[in-house]
Amino acid sequence: MSICTQHMVISILRKNSNRTVSVSTRHAKQLHAHVVKIKGISNEDNILVLSLYSNLNLLHYSTRLFNSLPSPPPPLAWSSLIKCYTSHSLLHLSFSSFNSMRSLGLPPNPHVFPSLIKASTLLKHAKLACSLHASTVRLGLDSDLYIANALINMYAKFHSFNVNTNAGNVFDHLSLTGKSEIHSVRKVFDMMPVTDVVSWNTVIAGYAQNGMFVESLDMVREMGKNGILKPDSFTLSSILPIFAEHVDVYRGKEIHGYAVRNGFDGDVFIGSSLVDMYAKCNRLEDSLCAFYLLPRKDAISWNSIIAGCVQNGEFDRGLGFFRLMLKENVKPMPVSFSSVIPACAHLTALNLGKQLHGCIVRIGFDDNEFIASSLVDMYAKCGNIKIARYVFDRMEKRDMVAWTAIIMGCAMHGHALDAVSLFENMLEDGVRPCYVAFMAVLTACSHAGLVDESWRYFNSMERDFGIAPGLEHYAAVADLLGRAGRLEEAYDFISNMGVQPTGSVWSTLLAACRAHKSVELAEKVVDRLLLIDPENMGAYVLMSNIYSAARRWKDAARLRIQMRKKGLKKTPACSWIEVGKEVHTFMAGDKSHPYYDKINEASNVLLEQMEKEGYVLDTNEVLHDVDEEHKRELLHNHSERLAIAFGIISTTAGTTIRVIKNIRVCTDCHTAIKFIAKIVGREIVVRDNSRFHHFKNGSCSCGDYW
């Protein structure tokens, strides 16, 4: 076989290498056998075959062939070997091979540098990377196309990893600020006498991954202008996430169109970006289409569709895709778990969440920050703050998301002081709080009535951290003032806040007016509320309840008639409990459960015992104009009472009972559940729409402030 034919074969094999590795591998071995058979073992041919093996990433064959070469192997053989080590992430072997090569007296050749630069990038070893850059400068190789491309990638990656190259950066004299990596990217690019599509794509991706979207898109436009280079599938997959982030489905669609016209739409990278882009633009159906149309799906395509479903609130669908992924024998990645666990959190599926946690530990993903954060949140949202704290405490590295998850968890469970001290610990750890972290700590303050702390944090947001308070922060402070009974102050605060209040901000004040029995202010609030949000049925219900509590039945009825005219319906109260593998749902006064008679019987026995212990019915909570006996029945049939009674009769003694309710627990039920927990000697955890209540031994974790 002539060298010419071999080059042809190699180039064909290279073209095929991405598609059918096994076929190419077979061809490579055939070629090797052929060479040996026809010409015997010649060194030159062996080196050619070695470069073929290394191109196909066949580590085993490459090292075996390399070791069979007579010493010292020529530079080309070394560069093939080093390339192979780098692509197998055997980075230390890359460098030790380079050292061996140097110690044999071989000069460094241009071909080894790209692999070494890549290895130092993967190692995040800035000093090594910079000294390699310096070496290429000394050797006059820093403008070599391949070396410069590797350098661009290196600086771009270090910029995103936040790895500082200042100490040894060859552009040191140019750097005025502490962060010059992204400038070095441009610097290397601008110095290149010749660039190719890889150079452009590397800069474009570098900008895109560092949030420099304008610069990235400008480069794409410029690239199209020069007429020789055209955006390819790499370019597109780098810029699609920009439109996902900006929720710009129109421009995203334009790129989709360009991809179809240029035959890139079957590319699995583009496909996954499209799945993600449509999902992030709230177009789940388009996202699903893009997913189903993919000719080949890899683990990342599956991750994208799972995350897409979960982010769009389609939790069961997300879980379904996760199961399907496993069924199709696609190995889940850490991202698969961090995408699917929030679905368990939202569905309060504690058992499923625990099963997934088990998988995570078995696979060995439990040290992943993203997964750990999602687990902390999941356990907290499923009512198990202890395990949430355990997972958090075991985390080696805690980023702002992890801190926020545990602080919010503590807030939801009424552990306000823990939340506040965790927030302080976070600051001591040098982790800068973000918008959401302030939401968490302010929520904690509001759930516990910590007015002074709340003001302190609220005021420090903008002053110390440059974060402008948003609706959620104002809402938390307003809620706190209202619940502390400082109704007028809350009213003024909302009227003068920096952003337009929403109906829900006024709603919290309306609820506070109800709790503090201020009909007059409530009327003012409801006017403001309905001005912004005329269809807010919660406002009608609350106001009508406030009138009822003040025994102004006519006013209450007037509002209910208005509601009916507008066609607004109250969301029915509903509670649910997981027993065994089943979720049992109860509505207020619901007699449909197959065990209703038993539930009712247990409920009555409990009531007798409760009354003996001193429980007195609080009929203020019944807001219908009905007689006392009817009120009694209405209260005892509140959905959470039914769910708890069912939990008691269908689980073994001592088991914690976990109930979820879609609206807030009423005062009477809150009192009643404290008695029940004591009588049956169990912990009862109730999650309503804003927080958790842990009832144990006659008291509740919220300290009756909620």
Add this chain to the structure above:
DNA sequence: GTAGGGTTAG
């Protein structure tokens, strides 16, 4: 010999 996609807290 070089380059590219996905993820987490409210």
